Amino acid sequence: MAIFIDQQLCVGCAACLKACPYDAIDLVDRKAFLNDSCVHCGACVDSCKFKAILSRAGDGPRKDLADYRGVGVFAETRHGGLAKVARELLGCGRALAQARGVNLTAYLIGHEVQPLAQELVAYGADQVVVVDDPRLAGYRTAPYCRALASVIQQQKPEIVLIGATGIGRDLAPRVANRLKTGLTADCTGLAIEEGTGLLLQTRPAFGGNVMATIVCPNHRPQMATVRPGVMKPLPRDDQRRGTITTVKVAFKETDLKVILRDVIRQTGKKVDLSEATIIVSGGRGVGGSKGFEALRDLADALGGEVGASRAAVDSGWIDHDHQVGQTGKSVSPRLYIACGISGAIQHLAGIAGADFIVAINRDPQAPIMKAADVAIVGDLHQVVPVLAAEVRRARQEAGR
Amino acid sequence: MIDFKLTPEQELIRKTVAEFAATVIAPVAAELDEKQEFSMELTRALARQGYLGIIIPPEYGGAGANTLTYCQVIEEVSKACAAQGVTMSLSNSLVAYPIMTYGSEEIKRKYLPALASGEKLGCFGLTEPNAGSDSSNQETTAVDDGDAWVINGSKIFISNGGVADFAVIIASTNRAAKIRGLSAFIVDKGTPGFSVGVKENKLGIRASNTAELVFQNCRIPKENILATPGRGFRIAMDTLDGGRIGVGAQACGIARAAYEAACKYAKERKQFGSALIDFQGIAHKLADMRLEIETTRLLTWKAAWLKDNKKRFAKDAAMAKLYGSEMATRVAHQAIQIHGGYGFIKDYPVERYYRDARILELYEGTSEVQRMVIASYVLGV
Amino acid sequence: MNIIVPIKQVPDTNDVRIDPETGTLIREGVPSIVNPEDRHAVEMALTLKEQNGGGRVIVLSMGPPQAEAALRETLAMGADEAILLSDRAFAGADTLATACALAAAIRKIGAYDLIICGRQAIDGDTAQVGPQLAEFLQIPQATYVQALQRESDGLLRVERAVEGEVQILALPLPALVTCLKEANHPRIPTLKGCISAFREKPYRVWSAADLGVPLEQIGLKGSPTQVRRTFTPPPRGQGTVLTGDPAQTVRALMDTLREKGLV
Structure with a gap:
């Protein structure tokens, strides 16, 4: 255990001086400071009426953190509907809430978003807190931050999840700072630790070369942004019941100073394999730039990008932008489909961050076939078009 | 006494040159070689980076770096394209150095800043058809004609010869005195009687321009001499x-x-x-x-x-x-x-x-x- | 315009190799570099300064003394002055504690118009320090900025690119933006730039005491998050091997993909 005094909260009342059995607290300029005599016994902690004295235990949340209960998720909206990630967060939040034996709340923030509340219930929320305000039309950091931080301060959840989207990654750090709590970025795994009940937040680190599990033991809520596409939503259940509460937020003038002038939808995209969630990649076996057309078709069907091995890039069949491994990029897609790639060490290292690898190769002995979750022994020129057609059909069915 | 460690400054220079060489020079090196093309664009880029005036003192627009730093830059550039290394070597070692060391203040002011900025390119003319390894056997002559030196002769295998704005050349002002009769001059492009002869077709460093310089009764100002006659x-x-x-x-x-x-x-x-x-x-x-x-x-x-x-x-x-x-x-x-x-x-x-x-x-x-x-x-x- | 650019020295994670035998990270010999997107931030600052008739660009970093190399490199690009926050008390900081120290340093620097950060660092990929810094300083922010320009009314017009959309925002100054690599091409330092970075430009090192920030708000002590464990995903074992007619193998694959929620 270690004791800290938050100088911003300390008012210099000197109550803690009397509580300390070791004479380890000094008052300097009306602020309390620990001196070298402190043995971090914790006797002072409860003497402070202003919660300026904090103790950190290595073994789990302290009692006062238990005021925070429940799991909250930020329900991001896009073009008047729920963002896909909002449903995914509900799916994951549901499991965490169950593990903790608490409620799952969705925070629905925006303008004219009230109608979406019931949908959040259908996807797993026990409660929806709605902030619906014309000043929240179009995403702007400051008013959204004000709204979300206020709701969290009222609700006091122990866990808050936000999608690691362009909006979530803009908003979450600011909210976490306002609440002076921890935030773990871009998590791909979330679980409750047995015993401590802490949120175990797992994410790729060091350029995706290792995984790290992060905890936030002494601050609440435990906040995380979650990589889109990783968590699975629950099936929609319109029979589910939940409470929907609307709250008003008092915005400050400074919250509204940034002007959102316009939003332009972009067409035509650049290749960024490091961000891609699905990659269809080709190697020497593809045989030429024409061969890559079939791969591109499969990638389009899957909504992914096209990658390539060094051999294919060096052969001039495809631009260097597409290269994976060695002088190319390390990638961490959810799905990596390697077509006609033998699997040199550098290539395998470059795709080590991939969640699921499919290899299509004529040679069952190729190293990639040993690294793949599913290895199809066969000619990619036959397999790829069939797979693209199947994917399209599956998508069409799902779309119905 | 001995220290093989580069200074942090030299490390940074080395790193930045390597990046420049890899991203700007290397991608075009093979093509320039194939086409035997001197790239003015690349030369200007070298100048912008300050690589054509590495050893030129700052008061004359250069970086004022030492020879060791110069070696770092040459090595990294030559690694990407040997011909660009030649361009640099020429500007610094063969043109700037003699002007810096032997030129009058007027000459230094006139040529060094232009050389450092890439505004002007120079070349160095010593070799002649009959003066290769025996470079003292200069047949090009410079005759004192009162208000001018009159130059006659030719220089061959001159790097940058076809693209340079001026040439530092060696010529004999007194053939009888042999080695002691040689002198160094600067001749501007466009001076009547100064022309560029054949451009060579080469085995290597093909992106470097190599040409013949021809002087026919070429009159240059009296002050365009480096040091004094006989020091050439x-x-x-x-x-x-x-x-x-x-x-x-x-x-x-x-x-x-x-x-x-x-x-x-x-x-x-x-x-x-x-x-x-x-x-x-x-x-x-x-x-x-x-x-x-x-x-x-x-x-x-x-x-x-x-x-x-x-x-x-x-x-x-x-x-x-x-x-x-x-x-x-x-x-x-x-x-x-x-x-x-x-x-x-x-x-x-x-x-x-x-x-x-x-x-x-x-x-x-x-x-x-x-x-x-x-x-x-x-x-x- | 006076612009502050916080930068980070990072290991070049593209150079990291995985030991094929043990599956562990080989960190040895991995060079330290200026975080790539931070170079774009410096470029953005220099361009903006040039377009708006002067001012100063100050680069700021927190790290061990070796981070000097990164700051010198950005001075060589053209920044006017560099400050390194270096103190054992800063060590072990998470994004909040890092932003806290940077905010204290920026308050000490005094007047500024704009803070430009790179989108995120390649070693952490969190993209959190920028927004957290803006919150500490109570200034507006725009992340993922691909273009910006100061307008005649003093507002900063930014294009913020996120998920297939571009938001056009007008920010009052001072403000903080984080910049995308698509925004520009960072200039390669010139020879003179390298030399003046070491010989002419101001370079300062500030300790925690210089900032006057409470020790419990910085470094490990000021970090709400803790790393519980770091691990390399175990090497993949042999997966399912499918042989035979493409129609069959594809069907089997589709079943697995569906089960995994991948299609």
Whole structure:
């Protein structure tokens, strides 16, 4: 255990001086400071009426953190509907809430978003807190931050999840700072630790070369942004019941100073394999730039990008932008489909961050076939078009 | 007494030049070589980076860096494209140096800032059809005609000859005095009687312009002389001594390019079921190549250190140049050997390194001349 | 315009290799570099300064003394002055504690118009320090900025690119933006730039005491998050091998993909 005094909260009342059995607290300029005599016994902690004295235990949340209960998720909206990630967060939040034996709340923030509340219930929320305000039309950091931080301060959840989207990654750090709590970025795994009940937040680190599990033991809520596409939503259940509460937020003038002038939808995209969630990649076996057309078709069907091995890039069949491994990029897609790639060490290292690898190769002995979750022994020129057609059909069915 | 560590400043310079070379020069090197094209665009880019005025003092618009720093830049640029290394070497060693050291204040003010900024390119004219290794046998003459020097003759194999805005040339002002009758002049492009002759078609450094300079009753202002009449041979030899350190650095650059290409290929290429690098015969070749590169670097840096510390460096510069130039040819030769047949075709860069390396044994004094220089210093012959 | 650019020295994670035998990270020999997107931030600052008739660009970093190399490199690009926050007390900081120290340093620097950060660092990929810094300083922010320009009314017009959309925002200054690599091409330092970075430009090192920030708000002590464990995902074992007619193998694959929620 270690004791800290938050100088911003300390008012210099000197109550803690009397509580300390070791004479380890000094008052300097009306602020309390620990001196070298402190043995971090914790006797002072409860003497402070202003919660300026904090103790950190290595073994789990302290009692006062238990005021925070429940799991909250930020329900991001896009073009008047729920963002896909909002449903995914509900799916994951549901499991965490169950593990903790608490409620799952969705925070629905925006303008004219009230109608979406019931949908959040259908996807797993026990409660929806709605902030619906014309000043929240179009995403702007400051008013959204004000709204979300206020709701969290009222609700006091122990866990808050936000999608690691362009909006979530803009908003979450600011909210976490306002609440002076921890935030773990871009998590791909979330679980409750047995015993401590802490949120175990797992994410790729060091350029995706290792995984790290992060905890936030002494601050609440435990906040995380979650990589889109990783968590699975629950099936929609319109029979589910939940409470929907609307709250008003008092915005400050400074919250509204940034002007959102316009939003332009972009067409035509650049290749960024490091961000891609699905990659269809080709190697020497593809045989030429024409061969890559079939791969591109499969990638389009899957909504992914096209990658390539060094051999294919060096052969001039495809631009260097597409290269994976060695002088190319390390990638961490959810799905990596390697077509006609033998699997040199550098290539395998470059795709080590991939969640699921499919290899299509004529040679069952190729190293990639040993690294793949599913290895199809066969000619990619036959397999790829069939797979693209199947994917399209599956998508069409799902779309119905 | 000895410190082999580059300063943080030199480390940063090396790193930034390497980035510039890899991103700006290397991508176009093969094409320029193939087309035998001198790229003015690349030359301007070199100037913008400050690489054409490395050793020029800051008061004349240069970076005022020392010879060791100059070697770092030359090596990295030459690694990407030997011909651009020539452009740099020319601007710094062969043109800026004699002007800085022997030019009048007016000449320095007129030429150095323009050289550093890339606004003007220079060239250095010493070699003649009958004055190669015997460079004292100058047939170009400069005659005092009252208000002007009148120059007649021709210079061959002049790097930058066809693109330079001015030339530093050596000519005889007194043929009877032989070596002591030589003098150094600056001739501006556009001076009547000064023209560019044939442009050479070369084996290597093809992206460097090499041409003949022709002087026919070319009248230049009286003040366009470096130092005084009769000092020309001294100026030429002093200039070449310093230039040879740069050739050592060029050798390191070209050889490193060949060595790295060979290492990469040896790791990727499989024969008999193993990567080439796993065969001892190949690994030992690469070890020897690396050894020779490091040896050259030590010789080159030592010569640079001697020059920077105002000590006699001519012998050491000759050693760096001689060893380095022959080393670069050997290393490029082995790089092709490691590539096998692929090394012989233009899909891989090593054949270019091999062709580019060859010039190093010829210009700024052939290997034979270097041995003469070294022998004269160490044996007194 | 006076612009502050916080930068980070990072290991070049593209150079990291995985030991094929043990599956562990080989960190040895991995060079330290200026975080790539931070170079774009410096470029953005220099361009903006040039377009708006002067001012100063100050680069700021927190890290061990070796981070000097990164700051010198950005000085060589053209920044006017560099400050390194270096103190054992800063060590072990998470994004909040890092932003806290940077905010204290920026308050000490005094007047500024704009803070430009790179989108995120390649070693952490969190993209959190920028927004957290803006919150500490109570200034507006725009992340993922691909273009910006100062307008005649003093507002900063920014294009914020996120998920297939571009938001056009007008920000009052001072403000903080984080910049995308698509925004520009960072200039390569010139030779003179390199030399003046070491010989002419101001370079300062500030300790925690210089900032006057409470020790419990910085470094490990000021970090709400803790790393519980770091691990390399175990090497993949042999997966399912499918052989036979493409129609069959694809069907089997589709079943697995569906089960995994991948299609």
